[in-house]
Amino acid sequence: MVKEIERAGIPVVHICTVVPISLTVGANRIVPAVAIPHPLGNPALEPKDEKALRRKLVEKCLKALTIEVEGQTVFED
Amino acid sequence: MRLELGNIFIKNVKFGESTKIEDSILHINKEELLAAVGGDEHIKSIDVELAHPGEEIRITPVKDVIEPRVKVEGPGGIFPGMLSKVDTVGTGRTHALKNIAVVTAGKIVGFQEGIIDMTGPGAEYTPFSKLHNIVVVAEPADGIKQHEHEAAVRTIGLKAAQFLGEFAKNIEPDEVKYYETEPLLESVAKYPDLPKVGYVYMLQTQGLLHDTYVYGVDAKKIVPTLLYPTETMDGAIVSGNCVSACDKNPTYVHQNNSIIEDLYEKHGKEINFVGVIITNENVYLADKERSSNWTAKLTRYLGLDGVIVSQEGFGNPDTDLIMNCKKIENEGIKTVIVTDEYAGRDGASQSLADADAKADAVVTNGNANEVIVLPPMKKIIGSTEYVDVIAGGFDGSLRTDGSIEVEIQAITGATNETGFVKLSSKGY
Numbered sequence: 001m002v003k004e005i006e007r008a009g010i011p012v013v014h015i016c017t018v019v020p021i022s023l024t025v026g027a028n029r030i031v032p033a034v035a036i037p038h039p040l041g042n043p044a045l046e047p048k049d050e051k052a053l054r055r056k057l058v059e060k061c062l063k064a065l066t067i068e069v070e071g072q073t074v075f076e077d
Numbered sequence: 078m079r080l081e082l083g084n085i086f087i088k089n090v091k092f093g094e095s096t097k098i099e100d101s102i103l104h105i106n107k108e109e110l111l112a113a114v115g116g117d118e119h120i121k122s123i124d125v126e127l128a129h130p131g132e133e134i135r136i137t138p139v140k141d142v143i144e145p146r147v148k149v150e151g152p153g154g155i156f157p158g159m160l161s162k163v164d165t166v167g168t169g170r171t172h173a174l175k176n177i178a179v180v181t182a183g184k185i186v187g188f189q190e191g192i193i194d195m196t197g198p199g200a201e202y203t204p205f206s207k208l209h210n211i212v213v214v215a216e217p218a219d220g221i222k223q224h225e226h227e228a229a230v231r232t233i234g235l236k237a238a239q240f241l242g243e244f245a246k247n248i249e250p251d252e253v254k255y256y257e258t259e260p261l262l263e264s265v266a267k268y269p270d271l272p273k274v275g276y277v278y279m280l281q282t283q284g285l286l287h288d289t290y291v292y293g294v295d296a297k298k299i300v301p302t303l304l305y306p307t308e309t310m311d312g313a314i315v316s317g318n319c320v321s322a323c324d325k326n327p328t329y330v331h332q333n334n335s336i337i338e339d340l341y342e343k344h345g346k347e348i349n350f351v352g353v354i355i356t357n358e359n360v361y362l363a364d365k366e367r368s369s370n371w372t373a374k375l376t377r378y379l380g381l382d383g384v385i386v387s388q389e390g391f392g393n394p395d396t397d398l399i400m401n402c403k404k405i406e407n408e409g410i411k412t413v414i415v416t417d418e419y420a421g422r423d424g425a426s427q428s429l430a431d432a433d434a435k436a437d438a439v440v441t442n443g444n445a446n447e448v449i450v451l452p453p454m455k456k457i458i459g460s461t462e463y464v465d466v467i468a469g470g471f472d473g474s475l476r477t478d479g480s481i482e483v484e485i486q487a488i489t490g491a492t493n494e495t496g497f498v499k500l501s502s503k504g505y
Contacts, residue, residue: 017362018396021431036360036393037285 002027013061015039019074029064030074031057079257080307081170083149083250087177090127090209098244101251103177105211105241113240114213119229121218125237126458128180128195128210133455135199136212138190138463139489140181140227141234141316142205142327145174147242148311155242156235156312158293166311167304172245178208178329179241181234182459183215186227187286189468191322191489192451192481199451202491204498205329212458213237227286231317235328256341258305261379264351271349272382276306276336277372277401278314281326281389282357286319289326289389291355297364301356301371306337309353320390321468323445323491324417330490335497336387336415351379356401358394365397373404387415388494391445395430406435413438417492420444422484442493443500445469445486453479 002012003026014027017039022030033039040057041050064075086101093104107125115123128134148154151169154161180193193205200206215233217226259267280289282297289296291304291314304313314331326334337353344350356372359365376384384405388398398414405412414436418428424444464475469486476482485491492500 017360018365018393018431019362020396020400021393024431032362034361036283 011065013064015057015061023072023074026072028069028072030072031061031064032074032076033057078167078305078307079255080167080310082254082256082310083170083172084175084252084254085172085245085248086175086251087209090129090177090211092127096244098248103174103241103244110237110240114233114236117229117233119218119221119225120215120233122216123233124214126212126214128212128458130195130207130209132195134195134458135451135454135456135461136180136182136193136195136210136458137461138182138185138459138467139193139322140186140190140230140319142329142489143179143234143238144329144332145177145179145238145242145245146312146332147172147246149246153311155239156315159232159290159312159315160235160239163292165308166313167307171311172242172248172250174242174245176208178205178210179234179237180205180210180212181215181230182212183230184217184460185463185467186223186230187319189319189321190463191467192464192483192487193489194451194454197452197454198449199488201499202449202485202488204490211237211241214459223286227317227319231315235315256307256310258307258350258352261351264349265380268345268349271345271347273351273380274340274348274383274385275351275376275379275381276340276353277376277384277386277405278334278353278355279386279388279394279397279401280314280355280357281318281320281394283320283360283390283393286317287390288317290315290317296355296357297359299355299357301354301368301375303375304353304355306341306350306353309334309337314355321445321486322489323469323486324390324442324494326389326493326495327490330493330495330497333497334495336385336495340385348383351381356397358390358397360393365400369397369400369404372401373408376405376410377408381410383411383413385413385415391417391419392430399429399431399433399436403433403435411438413440415440415442415494415496417442417494418444419446422446422448440496441502442496442498443485443491443502445484445492447485448482449485449488451481451483
């Protein structure tokens with residue numbers, strides 16, 4: 001899906017826990033997720049802290065969309 | 078570490094007045110067995126049924142398969158850290174009841190439990206159709222949580238195997254096998270000319286009912302470590318897995334790991350089998366990186382020349398497998414990986430979720446997406462009501478005549494990644 005959307009000319013950020021798989025399938029902008037059973041959150045955190053974590057993740061992705069990349073790029077912290 | 082394994086070949090299992098082994102026949106007093114395994118507040122009812130090879134019986138949903146064993150000499154007891162104290166096992170003498178197994182069934186825990194057919198085309202795919210199975214059907218109390226249900230049924234299965242194993246203690250085995258692994262430096266000194274080979278044993282530890290226990294420790298909390306291979310034969314590793322039936326390792330496979338058996342077969346002749354490195358398959362990327370780093374570190378530290386890596390399960394563990402392979406190869410050590418495939422029903426899709434050019438020696442145990450039709454059986458132990466929702470099943474899997482159309486993924490042990498299967502692969 002990442003590749004098809006990009007083929008249509010729209011940049012995509014792939015949020016993915018297992019970054020090596022994302023690299024294998026060919027995503028260009030990769031943001032590491034939290035964990036496989038809960039990629040976008042962390043049930044171990046207090047609701048307030050989890051919300052902050054989620055917001056940070058989304059903001060990181062939005063920023064990644066604005067950055068020109070040459071080849072596959074993983075956006076670490 | 079040296080273990081004598083006394084194999085007692087059981088010809089038949091029957092219910093009887095008292096529990097005993099006589100003339101290679103296991104007689105079970107049902108009440109005695111139920112008393113030995115019962116008493117868990119999370120379980121509403123337990124029943125025991127027998128399923129023999131060739132009978133028109135379907136067992137489902139199958140959780141675990143366990144071989145009854147007993148420690149006869151040496152420290153510790155069977156299933157250390159689970160039922161016995163945590164003494165280090167793997168030395169002395171152990172007796173195993175061959176040709177039989179305890180199978181746990183009953184209301185489904187998760188969605189990834191299996192089918193064992195005792196006859197017909199399905200029986201060809203599961204190694205457990207050839208055993209006399211003592212099926213423990215445990216039904217959960219109302220309102221219990223899934224993980225309590227899983228733990229309760231797991232313990233009942235282990236207890237049943239322990240109870241039956243005790244009756245093998247004073248029986249003269251039909252065959253005694255010896256397995257010995259010396260401490261590393263002694264082993265290397267003893268076989269200076271043989272290549273040093275190790276086994277990297279990946280354990281399913283994704284959590285959420287996808288867990289494995291080592292001496293009672295939840296293996297997702299370990300860092301890779303070393304075992305003498307004989308420790309596995311005394312039940313040091315126990316399955317707590319509700320993972321796809323075809324390629325999880327039931328406890329029976331941990332007790333009878335065929336890679337370990339085969340490496341021992343060649344030990345001291347063609348190779349020096351120096352030991353087992355256990356590692357996990359966790360759901361955090363940092364854990365995957367750390368565990369594969371440590372696995373590679375240990376292989377180098379042991380001075381290995383060659384490594385066999387076996388996987389458990391599929392999907393994201395494919396990444397653990399490839400990371401292990403790549404990093405061990407990068408240490409200059411020849412590596413073979415043992416896996417299975419999810420290549421689609423036509424076999425045309427990519428087989429693993431991850432890949433690397435270093436994975437140039439691969440043994441596969443079959444394509445789990447292959448579809449099979451299982452004919453109706455006269456007797457069902459457990460229930461077929463879950464067939465549409467288990468992994469490998471789909472809406473309409475269970476047909477009105479009782480036949481089942483499923484991917485072989487749903488058959489317990491069908492593509493087991495230690496090679497404990499009948500399927501094999503061939504290069505063209």
